[in-house]
Amino acid sequence: MRKIRVLVAKPGLDGHDRGAKVVARALRDAGMEVIYTGLRQTPEQIAEAALQEDVDCVGLSILSGAHMTLIPKVIELLKKNKAEDILITVGGIIPDEDAAKLRSIGVDEVFGPGTPTQDIIEFIQSHARA
């Protein structure tokens, strides 16, 4: 049976992963397999983990403000490995104009503070390749 696999990762240096954990737990309770990589991950570590774990979706949680530096790198590394079919979602503090730019380079959705976890679950269920 096919199961949706999601990598939840925190790129960069901020040490606050409550949001990532809440989302990871919600996805687990929705029947998905969630691989959590822990804090302070480089784009290289995230892309490698996504490839080895053969995930359908990568969820990036970032609060530090470095999203415009780190997220494009993750996308670039996935593209380099012909893994552009992996769904990419971003959560955290992302200003609207940055969210628009991120969408234009391949982020599938940006979820801001206060997003109900059900919205995230439904988005992944209806957009992941599984």
Added chain:
Amino acid sequence: MELVKQLLKGDKRACARLITLVENDDPQARKALKEIYPHTGHAHIIGVTGPPGAGKSSLVDKLTQFYRSHEKTVGIIAVDPSSPFTGGALLGDRIRMQERATDSGVFIRSMGTRGHMGGLAACTKDAIKILDAFGKDVIIVETVGTGQDEVDIIRAADTVLVVTMPSLGDDIQAIKAGILEIGDIFVVNKADLDYADTAVMELEMMLDFGNKKRWNPPVIKTIASTEKGIDTLAAAIDSHMEFLKKEGLLGENRRLKVEMELLEVLNQYITKEILEKAKKSEKFDDLIDSIVKRKIDYHTAAKKLLKH
């Protein structure tokens, strides 16, 4: 199969995709395994089991670091439990291993049990074959955090490490049957905590009670966080492999595992066939009614279905 060709060439995406196929019990998986099987049998398969929180993942990480510094490539399968209610899982073993993520000589795969009992997922043994054919020298399989009875790992690994930590129970815990019988090597991790020597002593006494075997499992103290004892542990793993080879046991043990796995596979086919026939039988619903009304019992009903 194209994926298998790519796997044998060392393509990691093919490796990842093939593991997904066996995990999902995809019809293509059997075809792939048929092609993969002749390329297996080269890796040293190390099982790591023990209670949750004993430090299995950290130990796997440090062992991997050790093997990499000795130019061996490593495949890791880390199993965590799936929810019996939703089927979902939070696979968190990788957190301790992410420093290895970008090392091209290491391949790490997390796996949910998906309802399978025994400490492994149903497809773990097939995933081992894929990593073996992928060319990994050492394959480390980390079971779910085990209690006392999850001993499937002996059917998958050449060398089994049972990892425990100080203060987990008294000496009676150490002489119970089950998981403590399956260790080729015992590890007392977090040995900087109090009562580490007591834990070692209790394990040694437990091992001493038993009949002397040709291999006497060593008890090794480690502190994974500071890498203390990792070299001693790696040396013990090596000596166990040498022992297996010298005594001709490697072949013997692997033959035994082949027998068990063949019976398991056969069991799956037979069970599936019989269950499908039974459910299709026109007697099926009537027999359930009869059992509900307590006119007949389960065994009589089952025998009637088998006669059909």
